[in-house]
Amino acid sequence: MSWATCYSGSNNIHHSAPALMSDERIFTSYQSACDLNKSVREQEGITSNYTYRQYLQNNALSIINENTKSAASCSNRPCLNSNGGNTNKYMFDSCSDRTQPFGYESSDLKNMYLSSKILNGNLSGPIITQEELLIKKSARN
Structure with missing residues (x-):
């Protein structure tokens, strides 16, 4: 098309x-806002500005929900994330972690940033104590 x-x-x-x-x-x-306000006032039997203000304050959440449903019904697309469901976030071990979990997107800017972090990480070696060094040497022998 x-x-x-x-x-x-x-x-x-x-x-x-x-x-x-x-x-x-x-x-x-x-539909104009004046017509909408007038119809709400008539439906709820509101006669003064003060009672209309009280009505709006006391019913704000239900009005917001109705407006959201009304706006969603205007489009042909269903709401895909209505609950805001919990998603399991993948936590990378370090900047040198090369795993690509589901949904991972690569970009040149991200790759350049990660490669600079990996190179900076290679400038300094891991800190090892004398005890750990002796254990590693004895494991090789």
Whole structure:
């Protein structure tokens, strides 16, 4: 598919990916804020600004959740990370650790940084005590 043959409402030609954020038509609600406030006041029976403010403060979390659901329903993409699930982070042993766990991405900037850290690490040798040295010498013999 190309830009010329994309007849959907968005300018996104990759339908398996989320829409481009520069195309705000997908997320736009053309209902004015005044109409929305007026309908909320009528539904809840609110007559004064003070009671409306109290309503907004007391129901902030539910309003946020409803707005989030409403915004998510505007897009065709389901929420993939709704729970913010725990992920197991891989902890590298050192800068010279060359393992590449699942999801590892390589870049020239990262490789240059890691190679400089490895070279700087090679400038100084490991500290070994006399006892450890004698144990290693006796193990070789």
